[in-house]
Amino acid sequence: xxxxxxxxxxxxxxxGSLRLSCAASGGPFSAYMMGWFRQxxxxxxxxxxxxxxxxxxxxxxxxxxxxxxxxxxxxKNMVYLQMNSLKPEDTAVYYxxxxxxxxxxxxxxxxxxxxxxxxxxxxVSS
Numbered sequence: 001x002x003x004x005x006x007x008x009x010x011x012x013x014x015x016g017s018l019r020l021s022c023a024a025s026g027g028p029f030s031a032y033m034m035g036w037f038r039q040x041x042x043x044x045x046x047x048x049x050x051x052x053x054x055x056x057x058x059x060x061x062x063x064x065x066x067x068x069x070x071x072x073x074x075x076k077n078m079v080y081l082q083m084n085s086l087k088p089e090d091t092a093v094y095y096x097x098x099x100x101x102x103x104x105x106x107x108x109x110x111x112x113x114x115x116x117x118x119x120x121x122x123x124v125s126s
Contacts, residue, residue: 009120
């Protein structure tokens with residue numbers, strides 16, 4: 001059983017940056033592909049980015065490509081999401097998730113992920 005805890009959310013002005021962190025415990029972190037999702041009020045949980053076990057391959061949703069960067073540090077059991085050029089429409093609760101699948105591509109649906117954190121709120125003011 002993997003436990004995930006997100007941190008780093010907050011209030012930021014449009015155009016600003018935030019770095020989200022996700023700390024993993026209770027399992028072999030390097031055995032999991034990791035992803036970031038977000039959910040705005042009244043909306044579905046949307047895929048943002050994912051990263052392979054080694055960190056060598058990454059996949060981004062088009063709306064965040066070039067603005068968000070996912071990374072991981074397997075020695076520290078951490079995954080990060082650097083968010084730049086934030087927009088009001090980025091306001092949401094952000095979640096990290098762990099996926100035990102051996103596949104990487106086409107792994108964007110929330111139901112495919114095995115473990116989730118509790119989320120961290122990001123609010124971008126205009």
